[in-house]
Amino acid sequence: MSIKDSNVTIMVKDMDKSVAFYQSIGFNIKQRWDNHYAQLTAPGITLGIHPTNDNIANSGNVSIGFTTDNFEETKNQLSILAIQTQLREEEGGKFIHFSDPDGTALYFIKPKW
Secondary structure, X not given: OOOOOOOEEXXXXXXXXXXXXXXXXXXXXXXXEOOOEEEEEEOOEEEEEEEOOOOOOOOOOOEEEEEOOOHHHHHHHHHHOOOOOEEEXXXXXXXXXXXXXXXXXXXXXXXXX
């Protein structure tokens, strides 16, 4: 068995709103099939965005992390986008926790390693 490619698919209520959100934090559209499915990419990750008719509150026990070298710039950009964040620092680095429009847990980390 050989894995050729991969992605993480998250369920969303509003395709346009979610695609615009992920583009605003640095993702690029790889492919989009109208309001049926979209793939967005950033270095090291491909997200699948899929609409749902269910009353979802978030994507469950999923947390998606992104690495940043410029913690302050990232924090400021999220603020400009009016994205609510929570800051945390621990032995492994500094974290900026936030959520997408459907409540999926996301974070940026500036690692100490």
